[in-house]
Amino acid sequence: MNATYQTLDQHLGTQTPLQSSDQARSTALVIRSLAAVASTIADELAHAALRGRLGAAGGTNVTGDQVKKLDVWGHDVVVDALRRSGACAALVSEESPEPVEMPEGKGRRGVVVACDPVDGSSNLDVNGTVGTIFSIKPSQGWDPAGPAALTPGTEQLAAGDIMYGTGIALVYTAGQGTHGFTLERASGTFYLTHPNIRVPKKGKVYGINEGNMATWHPGQRAFVEHLKTSDKATGRPYSLRYSGAMVADIHRTILDGGLFMYPADMSDPTKPKGKLRLLYEVAPMGMVVEQAGGRASTGTERVLELKATDYHQRAAIIVGSADDVTLAEEFYRR
Numbered sequence: 001m002n003a004t005y006q007t008l009d010q011h012l013g014t015q016t017p018l019q020s021s022d023q024a025r026s027t028a029l030v031i032r033s034l035a036a037v038a039s040t041i042a043d044e045l046a047h048a049a050l051r052g053r054l055g056a057a058g059g060t061n062v063t064g065d066q067v068k069k070l071d072v073w074g075h076d077v078v079v080d081a082l083r084r085s086g087a088c089a090a091l092v093s094e095e096s097p098e099p100v101e102m103p104e105g106k107g108r109r110g111v112v113v114a115c116d117p118v119d120g121s122s123n124l125d126v127n128g129t130v131g132t133i134f135s136i137k138p139s140q141g142w143d144p145a146g147p148a149a150l151t152p153g154t155e156q157l158a159a160g161d162i163m164y165g166t167g168i169a170l171v172y173t174a175g176q177g178t179h180g181f182t183l184e185r186a187s188g189t190f191y192l193t194h195p196n197i198r199v200p201k202k203g204k205v206y207g208i209n210e211g212n213m214a215t216w217h218p219g220q221r222a223f224v225e226h227l228k229t230s231d232k233a234t235g236r237p238y239s240l241r242y243s244g245a246m247v248a249d250i251h252r253t254i255l256d257g258g259l260f261m262y263p264a265d266m267s268d269p270t271k272p273k274g275k276l277r278l279l280y281e282v283a284p285m286g287m288v289v290e291q292a293g294g295r296a297s298t299g300t301e302r303v304l305e306l307k308a309t310d311y312h313q314r315a316a317i318i319v320g321s322a323d324d325v326t327l328a329e330e331f332y333r334r
């Protein structure tokens with residue numbers, strides 16, 4: 001390497017919120033374990049076609065998505081790593097209907113983790129980008145500890161994601177800014193390459209699955225129409241970029257600004273239906289973006305204040321540059 005970078009381990013030691021209690025230290029341990037698993041997942045993804053790991057595992061998960069072989073494998077390696085850490089009391093995972101309770105991490109110092117081990121799995125079979133998302137909350141000493149995951153996102157001790165792209169990037173926040181690391185594959189070490197990321201106040205790019213437009217709230221439709229309308233003074237039209245993996249779309253958004261949106265399906269206006277999962281997609285990415293100076297909203301509410309009643313609850317999300325998210329909310333109010 002041409003420069004000297006701080007390692008993830010060293011950086012975790014600088015974060016004040018991670019030093020204050022046994023539970024804070026457990027949070028750092030969990031982040032270390034997930035970073036170690038990232039190397040293993042990256043290697044498996046890179047060789048999936050050669051190791052017979054592409055394609056469907058057969059069946060659907062609890063939220064009705066088709067399960068891929070790599071989803072199941074990813075869940076198993078995350079469970080193993082968290083058990084071994086001795087710091088996790090329960091794991092809420094996309095691939096398990098009920099929380100996986102872990103006796104190894106019970107007690108006041110344990111944390112609960114919500115994780116999507118392989119997010120964006122429809123990209124798997126086309127060699128597209130995927131990611132891992134994690135959220136860490138206090139277990140409150142509960143046994144079973146799973147219900148402690150249902151508290152609002154404001155209770156998160158830390159959150160982050162790992163993006164398996166051309167490089168492997170890990171982004172995390174423990175409530176003291178959002179920081180980005182790049183994996184040096186040969187040593188399996190994450191180095192701090194993007195300290196204290198700041199989302200530009202306003203962007204030029206939006207990411208959304210426009211194929212769903214017919215189901216959107218009228219305010220959402222009008223907002224996207226606005227972004228596409230030319231107006232030099234306000235930097236429009238915005239460009240559209242959409243990878244199909246939340247982690248990749250939000251990674252671009254925090255670095256370059258703009259918006260990532262997965263609004264609710266309002267086909268039945270009395271029953272808005274989000275797609276993305278609150279505990280292991282929406283809330284953790286909301287914390288990552290807020291800690292970088294951006295905003296995360298459903299269009300009408302701050303996502304970090306949503307309280308879950310179900311482990312796999314879905315929620316809408318409009319996330320990114322503060323001014324752009326605020327403007328989206330104005331369109332919802334009109």
Ligand code: FDP
Binds near residue numbers: 123244245246247
């Ligand atoms: P996927 O279904 O492929 O796992 O859960 C999520 C997710 O991917 C996100 O990562 C992604 O942003 C979104 O769903 C893509 O959904 P659409 O295919 O409906 O656009």
